[in-house]
Amino acid sequence: MNERQRARRPGGRSARVAAEVHQAVTDLISERGYGNFTVGDVAARAGVADSSIYRRWGNLETLLSDVALTRLNAQSPMPDTGTLAGDLRTYAAQVACEITGPDGLLLVRLAVALSTNGQQGLQARDELRDERTRQLQSMLDRARERGEQAPDALGVLDHILAPMYIRVLFGIGPLTPDYVDGLVDRLL
Amino acid sequence: MNERQRARRPGGRSARVAAEVHQAVTDLISERGYGNFTVGDVAARAGVADSSIYRRWGNLETLLSDVALTRLNAQSPMPDTGTLAGDLRTYAAQVACEITGPDGLLLVRLAVALSTNGQQGLQARDELRDERTRQLQSMLDRARERGEQAPDALGVLDHILAPMYIRVLFGIGPLTPDYVDGLVDRLL
Numbered sequence: 001m002n003e004r005q006r007a008r009r010p011g012g013r014s015a016r017v018a019a020e021v022h023q024a025v026t027d028l029i030s031e032r033g034y035g036n037f038t039v040g041d042v043a044a045r046a047g048v049a050d051s052s053i054y055r056r057w058g059n060l061e062t063l064l065s066d067v068a069l070t071r072l073n074a075q076s077p078m079p080d081t082g083t084l085a086g087d088l089r090t091y092a093a094q095v096a097c098e099i100t101g102p103d104g105l106l107l108v109r110l111a112v113a114l115s116t117n118g119q120q121g122l123q124a125r126d127e128l129r130d131e132r133t134r135q136l137q138s139m140l141d142r143a144r145e146r147g148e149q150a151p152d153a154l155g156v157l158d159h160i161l162a163p164m165y166i167r168v169l170f171g172i173g174p175l176t177p178d179y180v181d182g183l184v185d186r187l188l
Numbered sequence: 189m190n191e192r193q194r195a196r197r198p199g200g201r202s203a204r205v206a207a208e209v210h211q212a213v214t215d216l217i218s219e220r221g222y223g224n225f226t227v228g229d230v231a232a233r234a235g236v237a238d239s240s241i242y243r244r245w246g247n248l249e250t251l252l253s254d255v256a257l258t259r260l261n262a263q264s265p266m267p268d269t270g271t272l273a274g275d276l277r278t279y280a281a282q283v284a285c286e287i288t289g290p291d292g293l294l295l296v297r298l299a300v301a302l303s304t305n306g307q308q309g310l311q312a313r314d315e316l317r318d319e320r321t322r323q324l325q326s327m328l329d330r331a332r333e334r335g336e337q338a339p340d341a342l343g344v345l346d347h348i349l350a351p352m353y354i355r356v357l358f359g360i361g362p363l364t365p366d367y368v369d370g371l372v373d374r375l376l
Contacts, residue, residue: 033223033304105303111357112297116221122359129358154360158351158371166350169299170317171310172342183346 020046021053025067029106034064034113061114061124068110069128078135084143084150088184091139092160096175099168108169133157151187159187208234209241213255217294222252222301249302249312256298257316266323272331272338276372279327280348284363287356296357321345339375347375 024045028037039060043050057063075098079090098104114125136153143150160183164175212233216225227248231238245251263286267278286292302313324341331338348371352363 035221105300108296108357109300109304112293112300115293115357115359116297126359129360157354157358157360159347162350162354163346165354166345169296169303170345171303171314172317172345 017046017048017052018056021048021056021063022067022070025063026071029064030103034109035117039063059120059124061117061120062127064110065114065124065128068107069131072107072132073135078139080139080142084140084146084148085184085188087139087143088156088160088188089181091136092164092180092184093177095161096164096180099164100173100175104168108165155187160184205234205236205240206244209236209244209251210255210258213251214259217252218291222297223305227251247308247312249305249308250315252298253302253312253316256295257319260295260320261323266327268327268330272328272334272336273372273376275327275331276344276348276376277369279324280352280368280372281365283349284352284368287352288361288363292356296353343375348372 021042024042028041028045039053040050042060042063043053053063057066076091076094079087079094081087081090099107110128111125114121114128133153136156140150140153140156163183164180167173167175209230212230216229216233227241228238230248230251231241241251245254264279264282267275267282269275269278287295298316299313302309302316321341324344328338328341328344351371352368355361355363
């Protein structure tokens, strides 16, 4: 087993380092906010060398994007209920629950931070968006394979996700189950 | 004429001070970003006393919100074309043009900054939102008075404004005239 394979063994040292680095990032975001800490701060907090972070993630922006994606995948995994209406309702309800929580604006804040932070920021933002879009597309593809008519992923973004995000951002609430289901029904 | 009347005379000293303070805020936002300057910084840049700012705006959050509203009203005044479809298409096109410009994310950045800045921030955000909603509502009321069927203001926010903002925030572009008109047509 070479060095790289050992470093990547699941559950091994590499996974522990990743978990510690992710936790350090989460703590620093909540204490200082985006834009107010460096790779060095993350490394110090996680008890690892700066070089470990640069080797694995390349830059701070990619690390921030990875932390957000891990969190999104844990909190709002794409459902597979057997029908498109069921999938979209479940997904929309998960997102509504997540974004009305205490850290609800985290994704919007990250997108703002990455969008205003040069080429590396834009690239990290685009990768995050593309990965979530791929997951959403898989859900829509499964529906089409079952013979259901499905909207495209941008339709889901425009008319289910965007209204919920903007309502939370401007303090228009609450996102009731009726409202959230209504967004799904209107799109379908 | 008492002191207060003199201070509020349009085009007088008060208007000049307001213009200088607004310009100072705009400069500081673009140089340092939200959250990275104080009332004292604005006063120093505008060449006025801190107390002049506190007397007129009360706090930094209200001042930021006033600057954003003035800018919105100048760049995207609510149109009055004689038909609802015309009004909404014109308004949507203005917003699309504004948010795809170099400072396009200003309103989203302000909303994020105010949302994460305590009670004064939330209040300033709510006042900004309510003022723009009132203007939009007047446009929709005019349509109803002409006998047209009009959506409510939240429908316009959810299905015309929110998709455009979220697309810009996540770098999904461009907002073509066909796309923007399509959002209006879909809602009507």
